[in-house]
Amino acid sequence: MPITIKDVAEHAGVSVSTVSKVLNDWKTISQSTKDKVNNSIKELNYTPNSRAVSFARGNTRNIIYLTSLSKDEAYTNPHMFDIMCGVFTRLASGGYTMTLMDISDDIHPKETVAGIIARKSADGIVIHGSVINEDIANLIISNSFPHIVIGHPDFNERLCWVDTNHLLAGQYAAEYLSQRDVSPVSFIGGKRTEFISHERERGFRTIMLKYHKKIPPEYVIHTSSTWEEGYAAAKKLLSMKEAPKAIVCENNTLAVGAAKAISEMGLKVPDDIFFLTFDIYPYTTIIDPKPTIININVYDMGLQAADMIIRKIDNPSLMIQSYTTLPEIVES
Amino acid sequence: MPITIKDVAEHAGVSVSTVSKVLNDWKTISQSTKDKVNNSIKELNYTPNSRAVSFARGNTRNIIYLTSLSKDEAYTNPHMFDIMCGVFTRLASGGYTMTLMDISDDIHPKETVAGIIARKSADGIVIHGSVINEDIANLIISNSFPHIVIGHPDFNERLCWVDTNHLLAGQYAAEYLSQRDVSPVSFIGGKRTEFISHERERGFRTIMLKYHKKIPPEYVIHTSSTWEEGYAAAKKLLSMKEAPKAIVCENNTLAVGAAKAISEMGLKVPDDIFFLTFDIYPYTTIIDPKPTIININVYDMGLQAADMIIRKIDNPSLMIQSYTTLPEIVES
DNA sequence: CTGAAAGCGCTTACAG
DNA sequence: CTGAAAGCGCTTACAG
Structure with missing residues (x-):
């Protein structure tokens, strides 16, 4: 009893x-x-009894984190979990609990979200950008349900979101090389259709252009993101008559291959060649030679996201807001 | 309204x-x-209204997942999140929600757990082995609170747990080599004090002994788990007068270094040398040459854990039980 | 500063 | 097969 x-x-x-x-x-x-x-x-x-409290008060002090949680997600997309840890930590310190919800094999995701709102099972929702769609967005907005989207959605402008800035990360890479007067530079990128890859490259090009440094087409290679392709690309670049003085790899996996090529050809970083890539994880800690890294602290982004949703709940009339996490340069 | x-x-x-x-x-x-x-x-x-339902019914259909959720946890310990996804998926299909709870910087973890039980904020609890202690264990047992521990705890025998079997994984590696009549074999392990490392080595030795294959002491190297140490160890082994015909790396990071050594010395896998390691993630997908992997499907372990806790809730008199996930061999 | 009472929205014996 | 009523354990106007 x-x-x-x-x-x-x-x-x-x-x-x-x-x-x-x-x-x-x-x-x-x-x-x-x-x-x-x-x-x-x-x-x-x-x-x-927290059930009675929650019932009598009419709020749950619970936030739902809506995302995709399949097998191997933890390995293929660890960043998502790092963000989640940030969100969680701040929510907990604000007295909120966080409940996970998976929408990956949900045939009626819109109804699922409608249910969350209708049955009041949470005071707010954090939605990972990969699982939101316009229907869900409109539902949330029309119900004025406290929310935050991880990643800048390109529909409904009234959504509240946080995001990383890959364009800026690309710019950081270019600034880094420009300041050191490195020339010529080369860039190994993923498929042009990948958003992040595209943004990083765009940012990179913008700054190079600003300093009137051209990047000849043959110094830019687009390929699929396997280490083998990164290796082949780097080999090709480093074998050119005028070999580049810098290799910028748009992602970690490509950098694994490029590192192999650099080390095989006996080049020293940064004396013979500058070597840059993005993100510390998953691979840069084991890449040899060590690249200079443009990293984005996504855990911090999670903290900010939680902050925003708590403020939204406490103060529903708060204007829409967004937040962008800045990159940082890490020399390892 | x-x-x-x-x-x-x-x-x-x-x-x-x-x-x-x-x-x-x-x-x-x-x-x-x-x-x-x-x-x-x-x-x-x-x-x-789910709050009203939960209150009237006296149950929450909610399970708490108690673990450590710090910054970078997602990168340093992705397996934990893969397990979590498994637990979550099965819970969701059983109509349960899952709430995360972090105990990493909790000064009074025991009180936190006592609170969960007292305030009935969940019907059960999943506890990651890294955050449980004897006090918490006793608390759970004495309250007959539905639970499952991820990882075999070495105190309170009445706890319900699931675990991987690293000893068996080590045995698999040895069986694999014995069947192919490979000799001599070598083993690069982490510090002896690390439990997983120790178990894998112990399993490996047991089977080698069973087949009367000795592993001379100089063919076994213990080191810290960096790729540099793995590289150095492999170099040393491969330079011996009678070089080993197999290198077994106790973990992924060591395997990165060993691969580098193998490839530098121009050896072919498996013609010149057999190359084995444990776990697919995080690195084996980018390791060259490709090792044979003894993997444990921890996502599946999560599914089993959720199954067990649901059964416990439905049927409180259920005997204590435990479950061990078997390793699998992956040729990549 | 304190308390009696209504109410939150369901579930579940119990009676019919 | 259906309904009236008690009850789950709190919170919160409202009265004093």
């Missing part, structure tokens, strides 16, 4: 409402009653 | 209890009333 608020009230010789007020820190309660009640709570080892 | 069960009852011209019975699929309800009620539900677009 678990202890309820009624037991505490009887034990302390006060009413149930008074106990509740002590529990909720009302300032109208006298110190002496507070002490009495708190003593009884301690003596009876009482803990409020 | 949200729609409640009362609105549905009025609209359908029945009592609240009848609506509830329809909602909960009682078999005593006539088809005609069922239809009437279901129509009203649809027309009013009614969804039960």
Whole structure:
């Protein structure tokens, strides 16, 4: 038979409402009653039933994190989990719990989200950019449901979001090389159709252009993101008559291959060649020679996301807002 | 003003209890009333308030996943998240939600767990082996709280757990080599104090012994788990007068270094040398030459864990049980 | 500063 | 097969 608020009230010789007020820190309660009640709570080892609290209060202090959680997701997309840890940590410190929800093999994702809102199973929702669609976005907006999207959605402008800035990351890479007056430079990129790859390259080109440094077409290679292709691309670049003085790999996997090529050809970094890539994980810690890394702290982005959603819940009239996490340069 | 069960009852011209019975699929309800009620539900677009349901029923259909969720955890310990995805998926299909909880910088973890139990914020708990201690274990057992531990705890024997079997994985490696009559073999392991490392080595030795194949001490190297150390160890082994015909690396990172050594020395796998390691992730997909991998499907372990806890909840008198996930050999 | 009472939206014996 | 009513354990106007 678990202890309820009624037991505490009887034990302390006060009413149930008074106990509740002590529990909720009302300032109208006298110190002496507070002490009495708190003593009884301690003596009876009482803990409020969170189901009853949540029901009576009409809020859950729970946030749903909506994403895709398939097998091997943790290996193929560790960043998503790092973001999640950031979101979680800040939510927890704000007194919120976080419930995971998977939408990856959901045939009616819109109905799932509608259900969350209708059945009030959470006070707000964090949605990973890969699982949101326009229907869901409109549903959230029309219900004014507190939310935050991880990744800048390209529909519904009234959504609240946080994102990384890959364009800027590309620019950082170019600035880094320009400041050191490195020339010529080369770039190994993923398929042009990949958004992140495209942004990084675009940013890179923008800055090179700004400094009037041309990148001849043959110094730019687009390929699929396997280490073998990265290796082949780097080999090709380094064998040219005027070999580049820098290789920028658009992603980690390509950098694995490029490193192999650099090391095979006996080149030293950075004396013979500058070597840059993006993201610390998953591979740069084991890449030899060590590249200079343009990294984005996505854990921090998660913290910011949680901050924003808590503020939205506390203050529903808050304007839409967005937040972009800046890149950082890491020399390893 | 949200729609409640009362609105549905009025609209359908029945009592609240009848609506509830329809909602909960009682078999005593006539088809005609069922239809009437279901129509009203649809027309009013009614969804039960989950807070009220949970409160009235006295259960949450929610499970807490207790672990450590720090920054970079996703990169340094992706397996934990793969397990989590497995747990989550099975819980979701069983109609349970899963709430994350972090205990990494909790000064009073025992009180946190006591709180979960006391305030009934979940019907059960999944605890990652890295965050459980004897106090928590005893608390859970004495409250008969439905639980499952990820990883075999070495205290309280009445705990319910699932685990991988690293000893067996080591044995698989040895069997693999014995069947191919490879000799002599060498082993590069992490520090002896690391449990997983130790188990894998122990399993490996057991089987080698069984086939009366000795592993001379100089063919076994213990080192710290960096790729540089793995490289150095492999170099040393491969330069011996009677070079080993197989290198078994106790972990992924060591294998990165060993691969580098093998490839530098121009050896072909498996013609010149057999090359084995454990776990597919994080690195084996980019290791060249490709090792043979003894892998453990931890996602599946997560599925099993969720299964067990659901059964425990449905049937509290269920005996303690445990489950071990078997390794598999992957040729890449 | 404190308490009696209504209410949150369901579920579930129990009676019919 | 259906319904009236009690109850789950809190919170919160409202009255005093």
